[in-house]
Amino acid sequence: MKYGLLAAALLATFAAALLLGPANVPLGDVLASPILWQLRLPRAVLAFLVGGALGASGVALQALVRNPLADPFLLGLSGGAGLGAVVAIALHLPGPWALPLAAFVGAVGAMALVYRLGLIGGAELDARILLLGGVAVGAFAAAITTAIVSLAEATELRNAFLWLWGGFSGASWTTVLVILVYAPLPLIVLAAAARPLDLLALGEEPAQYLGADVRRLKRLVYLSASLLTAAAVAVAGVIGFVGLIVPHVCRLLWGRLHRTLFPTAFLAGGILLTTADTLARTVVAPRELPVGIVTALVGVPLFAFLLRRWTVS
Amino acid sequence: MRRWTQRTHLAGLVALTLTACAPAEHVPVRRGMAVTDDAGRRVTLAVPARRVVSLLPSFTEILFAIGAGDRLVGRTTWCDYPPEALAVPSVGDGMPPSVEAVAARHPDLVVLYRSGPNVAAAEQLERLGIRTVLFDLNLVGQLGPAARRLGVLTGQGKRADSLARVMDSLASQPPAPSTQSLAFIVWDNPPIVIGAGSYLDRLAALAGARNVFHDVSSPSAQVSIETIAARDPDLVAVLTDSAVPPRYATRPEWRVVRAVRTARFLFLPGQLFGRPGPRAAEAIRELRRRLEAAP
Numbered sequence: 150m151k152y153g154l155l156a157a158a159l160l161a162t163f164a165a166a167l168l169l170g171p172a173n174v175p176l177g178d179v180l181a182s183p184i185l186w187q188l189r190l191p192r193a194v195l196a197f198l199v200g201g202a203l204g205a206s207g208v209a210l211q212a213l214v215r216n217p218l219a220d221p222f223l224l225g226l227s228g229g230a231g232l233g234a235v236v237a238i239a240l241h242l243p244g245p246w247a248l249p250l251a252a253f254v255g256a257v258g259a260m261a262l263v264y265r266l267g268l269i270g271g272a273e274l275d276a277r278i279l280l281l282g283g284v285a286v287g288a289f290a291a292a293i294t295t296a297i298v299s300l301a302e303a304t305e306l307r308n309a310f311l312w313l314w315g316g317f318s319g320a321s322w323t324t325v326l327v328i329l330v331y332a333p334l335p336l337i338v339l340a341a342a343a344r345p346l347d348l349l350a351l352g353e354e355p356a357q358y359l360g361a362d363v364r365r366l367k368r369l370v371y372l373s374a375s376l377l378t379a380a381a382v383a384v385a386g387v388i389g390f391v392g393l394i395v396p397h398v399c400r401l402l403w404g405r406l407h408r409t410l411f412p413t414a415f416l417a418g419g420i421l422l423t424t425a426d427t428l429a430r431t432v433v434a435p436r437e438l439p440v441g442i443v444t445a446l447v448g449v450p451l452f453a454f455l456l457r458r459w460t461v462s
Numbered sequence: 463m464r465r466w467t468q469r470t471h472l473a474g475l476v477a478l479t480l481t482a483c484a485p486a487e488h489v490p491v492r493r494g495m496a497v498t499d500d501a502g503r504r505v506t507l508a509v510p511a512r513r514v515v516s517l518l519p520s521f522t523e524i525l526f527a528i529g530a531g532d533r534l535v536g537r538t539t540w541c542d543y544p545p546e547a548l549a550v551p552s553v554g555d556g557m558p559p560s561v562e563a564v565a566a567r568h569p570d571l572v573v574l575y576r577s578g579p580n581v582a583a584a585e586q587l588e589r590l591g592i593r594t595v596l597f598d599l600n601l602v603g604q605l606g607p608a609a610r611r612l613g614v615l616t617g618q619g620k621r622a623d624s625l626a627r628v629m630d631s632l633a634s635q636p637p638a639p640s641t642q643s644l645a646f647i648v649w650d651n652p653p654i655v656i657g658a659g660s661y662l663d664r665l666a667a668l669a670g671a672r673n674v675f676h677d678v679s680s681p682s683a684q685v686s687i688e689t690i691a692a693r694d695p696d697l698v699a700v701l702t703d704s705a706v707p708p709r710y711a712t713r714p715e716w717r718v719v720r721a722v723r724t725a726r727f728l729f730l731p732g733q734l735f736g737r738p739g740p741r742a743a744e745a746i747r748e749l750r751r752r753l754e755a756a757p
Contacts, residue, residue, distance in 0.1 A: 172692035187718045188688045243709075248651075311652055311684070318652035318686060321715040435675065435693070436683045437652070 151402055155416055162420045166193035166427045171434050192320035196426040196440075197419035198328045199317075199385045200395075202336075202377045204418020207392030208399070208410050209339050209374040212346045213367060214276035221378035221392035224283030228290030229259025230382040231313050235294045238309045248312060249327075249383040255290070256379035262286050264371060274367040315386035316440045317426050324384040331380035335373035336415070342370055343407035350405065388441050391418050394448045401459045421448060497611040500576050501584075501596040510617025511571035511593075515564050517556040518575040520599050520739045522547050524609050525573075527625055527740035530616040536567040543733055543741075559583045565590050571615055575599055599738050600681060602664045603633035609740070625740055632742055637667035642753055644671045644728065645695040645721070650710040652684045661738040662699075669749035671697070691718045697756055699728040701736050728752055 167179070167189050174182045206221040213219075233255020237247045266282035267274040298306050312319075345361035357363050381388070395418040396410065403409045425443040432438065495507035515536035516522040522541040525531055531546060538556035541547045553563040558579035564572055564587060572587055574580040576596040584594035595615065597608045606629035613622020644666060646656035656662045657678030666673050674693035675683070698721045700708055707727050710716045717723045730736075730752070734745050 170692075171686065171689040183718050184688055184691060187715050188686075188691070191715065311649070311654070316652050318684070319650070319715070321713060323714075430686045430688070435678060435685055435689045437686050437689075439684075 155413065155420075158420050159416060162423045162427070163193055163197075166196075166423050169427055169431050171431070187321070191322050191325050192317050192426065193423050195320040195325050195328065195384060196317050196423040198325065198332060199381045199388065200391055200418035200420070200422025201415035202328065202332050202381045202418070203388065203392040203422070204395040204399075204414035204416075205336060205339060205411050206374040206377040206381075207418075208396040208407065208414045209342075209346070209370050210392075211396050212349060212407065213274075213370050213374070214279055215350070216276060216280065217397065218393070219280070220389065221374065221381075222387060222389055223287075224279060224375065225259040225263045225286035225290065226256045226283075226375060226378050226382065227387040227389075228287030228294070229255040229257070229262075230379070230387060231255070231310075232290040232294045232297075233258070234309050234313050235297050235306060238306055239297050248309065249324075252313070252386070253379050253383035256382050257376070259286050259290055260372075260375040260379065264375075267371075273364050274371060279371070311439075313386045314439050314441060315388035316429070316437075317385055318437070320384075328380050328384050331383075332377060335377045336411075338369055338373040339377075340411055342366055342373075343411060346370065346407045347405070388422070388444065390441065390444050390448055391422055394452050395421060398452060398455055401455050495615055495617070497595070497614050499595045499611070500598040501581060503596070505593060505595045505615065507571065507593060507615055511569075511615050513567065513569045513571070514616065515553060515567055515569040515572045516541065517553075517559050517564075517573060517580070518599065518737075519543065520605075520737045521573045521575075521597070521608070521612070522550075523737075523739040523741065524605070524612055524625070525616070528609060528613050528616070528618045528622040530612070530618045533616055535569055536564060543739075561586045561590075565592060571595065573597070573612065600659070601633075601661055602629065602738065602742055605629035605738055605740070605742060606633065628743060629740070632668065632746070633664070635668060638670035638750075640667070640670050640672040642671050642696040642756070643674050643694075644697040644699050645674050645690055645693065646699045646701075647690070647708075648682065648701060650708065650716070653687055653690060654682055654684050655690070657681060657683050661742075662735065665735070665742065665746055665749055666699075668746045669753060671749070671753055687715055687718065691720070694719075695721050697721055697726045697728045697753075699730055701730050701732050703731050703733070705729045726756065728756060 167185060170189055172184045174184050179185055203221055210219045210221060210224065211217060230252040233251040234248050237251035242251065263279060263282045263286050267279045269278065345356065345366045348356040348359050348361045349363065349366065353363050395414050399410055399414045399417055403413050422444065425447055426440050429438040429440045429443045495510060497505050499505050512533055513535045514525065514530065514533045516525055516534060517538055519538065519541045522534065522537050523543055525534055526544050526547065534550045536553040537547055537550045539552050539554065551567065553567060554560045561583055569592055572592055572594045574584055574594060574596050576598050581596060584596055587594050598604050599608055606626035609622050609629060610626040613619045646662050648654050648656060655675045656673065657680050658676045659679050660681040663673045663676060674695045707725060711722055711725065734741060734748060
């Protein structure tokens with residue numbers, strides 16, 4: 150029943166994303182229209198893949214740090230991505246790929262730094278140190294970003310921030326290809342870690358006794374989740390909230406087993422973000438809303454509803 | 463602080479003396495050197511401003527156009543027109559203004575664009591005893607009133623009034639019959655276009671081109687590529703000093719827009735089109751010429 154609903158939502162989401170839009174494409178011509186093939190379809194697919202990546206990444210990180218507030222962007226990634234993007238603009242790096250690539254490099258750099266901090270003093274990616282390190286690295290990167298912005302030319306940087314706040318305006322088959330290249334490997338690693346992650350929920354020592362290689366597990370999960378998030382940043386900027394809320398929604402609906410959590414969070418994240426993007430580009434037409442605003446506007450009431458139902462039952 | 467106070471007192475004293483000695487017609491006592499600026503502040507000067515710092519290229523152009531260019535003792539790094547402006551010392555990029563750099567020029571009037579940081583800077587300058595005036599300058603219709611008030615404050619009323627009349631007539635003219643449509647695309651990811659609440663929208667209308675985003679009331683707005691494709695402008699106008707098509711022109715998602723696919727770009731140099739100024743009429747003529755020459 151729940152799976153049936155998920156499938157129906159998926160279909161409805163894509164139908165809306167492909168059929169709705171400011172350009173009036175008659176139903177009969179839809180399949181021949183470049184508006185569909187070059188704009189609506191790559192945009193819907195990209196939003197779906199990014200939403201899925203963020204949802205799965207959120208599940209993994211919340212399991213890793215055993216903290217329900219963990220979010221793919223809490224661990225310093227958004228700060229690193231912002232710094233990368235701003236540096237690319239300030240240095241006038243040429244080419245349409247300079248900005249996404251620099252954001253990706255920045256995110257991975259922040260990830261590496263937090264990871265290194267997590268190993269300090271022989272600690273094995275202690276959850277508390279990861280969270281604190283993430284916040285600290287994020288704040289540091291944000292400070293450097295602000296310094297560059299206040300010293301450099303203003304207009305271009307303002308636009309860089311617009312890009313960084315996230316959205317799918319620049320979606321094309323190339324960006325879809327980028328995330329299709331990056332996402333599968335970390336997703337496979339996470340899927341393979343589903344069972345040990347269930348054990349980790351019992352605590353690190355019990356998990357170790359039950360046969361999980363906790364040390365290796367934590368490293369792999371951290372790197373995979375961060376790479377997924379960095380890939381999402383590279384193609385769509387920083388889109389918050391999906392990675393925080395979607396895992397909770399899925400846990401409420403499908404329970405705590407990661408074997409079901411990963412696929413359902415991927416699908417639900419994709420559905421949420423594609424729907425949000427369809428709303429973002431149609432509700433205030435001809436203008437467009439930043440997709441992150443819509444994600445929050447759609448997601449929070451949904452989340453509140455589920456939370457209420459859950460606490461009542 | 464005390465020095466500044468003394469300076470203003472001295473200026474007042476000088477003004478009194480001047481009023482006493484000078485022939486009446488030279489001193490507009492009745493009008494005074496008083497205007498109300500766009501922040502609703504009453505700005506009064508005892509004598510016409512002699513040392514002016516302009517913190518916006520448009521104000522610099524207006525001051526030169528009304529014959530007060532020789533009073534300028536400070537400008538921003540962006541103020542590059544007319545060429546004489548480059549001889550005036552720069553006080554930085556003005557975003558936000560460096561209050562110290564401005565004060566170091568010992569101005570008796572600082573002209574600022576009304577924005578949040580500038581209002582704060584104006585308050586700081588006033589505390590140092592330096593008079594400031596804040597103007598809105600986003601639309602053709604705001605050029606005339608700004609020029610007129612700058613004329614009052616610099617004692618160049620006559621020339622300012624004639625400039626203001628030209629600007630006012632541009633603001634009230636009915637738009638020319640449009641033969642072509644265009645979209646101003648100022649950024650590609652996310653796509654940002656110019657709407658009706660802007661200087662460029664009015665320039666286009668007067669030059670005989672219809673902005674396809676005239677229904678968007680704000681100065682600029684984020685839209686989707688699909689919306690641009692659906693509005694199907696004949697031309698895409700780009701503010702640039704070069705004549706190279708923008709980088710996004712080769713990307714498949716942008717080629718859905720007919721004007722991008724057929725490379726119908728209108729390259730508008732930023733110095734003339736990127737800011738409202740006394741050369742608005744020149745900009746309209748130039749835009750009309752470029753529209754006629756468009757491929």
